[in-house]
Amino acid sequence: MSATQLGDVTPVAVAPPNLERRDLSRHPALQLGLPVLFAAAVLLLWEFLCRAYAVPEVILPTPSAIYARIISAWPFLVQHAVPTGTEAAIGFLLATVLGIALAVLLSYSRWAYAALYPNVIFFQLIPKIALAPLFIVWLGIGSPSRLAFSMFIAFFPVVIATLTGLNATPPDMLRLCKALTARSWQVFLSVRFPYALPHIFSGLKIAVTFAIIGVIVGEFITAQAGLGYLILFASSQAETSLIMASIAMLCVVGLVLYGAVAGLERLILRKYGH
Incomplete structure (x- = not known):
């Protein structure tokens, strides 16, 4: 193979075998934070809808x-x-x-x-x-x-x-x-x-x-x-x-x-x- 042909080859980046992608969903902060954030979002939406539509407290406080x-x-x-x-x-x-x-x-x-x-x-x-x-x-x-x-x-x-x-x-x-x-x-x-x-x-x-x-x-x-x-x-x-x-x-x-x-x-x- 000539030098010109070698120059036409596009280099491919190969990741080192010992590097693995971390599963961020298992991070302790995310395991605690994501449920809390989701619950807070649901509560905020609940509060907003009850106030926006003037839902009586006897129906849904x-x-x-x-x-x-x-x-x-x-x-x-x-x-x-x-x-x-x-x-x-x-x-x-x-x-x-x-x-x-x-x-x-x-x-x-x-x-x-x-x-x-x-x-x-x-x-x-x-x-x-x-x-x-x-x-x-x-x-x-x-x-x-x-x-x-x-x-x-x-x-x-x-x-x-x-x-x-x-x-x-x-x-x-x-x-x-x-x-x-x-x-x-x-x-x-x-x-x-x-x-x-x-x-x-x-x-x-x-x-x-x-x-x-x-x-x-x-x-x-x-x-x-x-x-x-x-x-x-x-x-x-x-x-x-x-x-x-x-x-x-x-x-x-x-x-x-x-x-x-x-x-x-x-x-x-x-x-x-x-």
Whole structure:
């Protein structure tokens, strides 16, 4: 090849192989900032539209009116948030323990799987809210009925997610454990349960929201305290701003419980190297 031909070749810039494009969506500041900016934009649009079209406060209060209501009724909201959050947390913990225990039984016993799993799916298909009055008939109008219903509604996601995780263990790992003559409980603690943890926490994140829903449904029917009762009371008085303030406080309770589950997930998965 002549020098002239070499001169006609257009040089191509080649990036060094060790330079990779950073995924900016995973930057901590953006992970926190983008949801906050989006929520702020929605609230500003909400405020603007309500003022521009003079929407009555009884129909839809502005975010500023809701904020003012939260500030004025803060001690009252906290007082009602405590029983709601406490019962939701207890119901979630009960559902977690019983759900994981049942999933382990279904995973290790073919007889239990054949007998129980179809019934688990059957009960999952029943609308849960339709069963709420039965819990009141069986357990009364007090806290036990709300706890039982909260546990019942949060129970199934834990069972399904845990069972999926336990059955997703790589067969090669199980064959290796068998070759090393590991016992069943050693395989469970060292291999199957660690591999199932991401699935388990996926189910727990769903279950914690269901637990709150179960408590709120119970409070709609029987309670004399709690955010569900406060929402029902405010609706009977056409206090829309108080309804929205109670819903905002309910979101805070949900975020606290969900954040606790997510924080525990990060700690445990970091320990097991996921």
